[in-house]
Amino acid sequence: MFKGLGGIGDMAKMMKAAQEMQEKMARLQEDLARTVVIGESGAGLVKARCTAKGEVTGLDIDPSILVPSEKEVIEDLIIAAIKDAQGKAASRGQQEMAKLTEGLGLPPDFKLPF
Template identity: 50%
Template sequence: MKNLGNMMKQVQQMQERMQEMQAQLQELEVEGSSGAGMVKVSMTGKGEMKSIKIDPSLVDPSDTEVLEDLILAAANDAKAKADEKMQEEMQKLTGGMPLPPGFKLPF
């Protein structure tokens, strides 16, 4: 029973650290860009977009497809960076132990 008590303490500590990490990810901001930096998207570590910056030279009402593609690419770049940062933080939290394939976290 002593081992069970220790295991329960470890689980509780892990839960507390995960809650702290979630709060840190909400405050973390990453920036993705496309078009050689002409479009920039800023988002939180949880994937919430905070801002979009577009170089005025890209704004052409007769050709919105390029701008749409660049915004999409910048958002995907920012999301990839946020995901990468989350994985780094999870590895710190789990001591480098990989999560099982397909394991989804609540954020």
């Protein structure tokens, strides 16, 4: 009688799975915004704090390097620390995303929007 309706159940399952995935992605985004990573340069003389989403939230500079004649070196160390923190943030985000998509049967290098 309802021969062609078998696909509706499958569609409902797919919609529910998509909604669950969307909820998991939202939770992951919130977790990444709260997760802090620290990048360093100059053997720890400059440290940058960053969320796992890549937002720089703080900077710690050892006072021993605050010499006016070393301005360019300090600037380079700050940039290097920020890049290190952002690199760690990106890596952390990719790891968490891989955990989330692991059971979906997607290729390992499949990119979902952040």
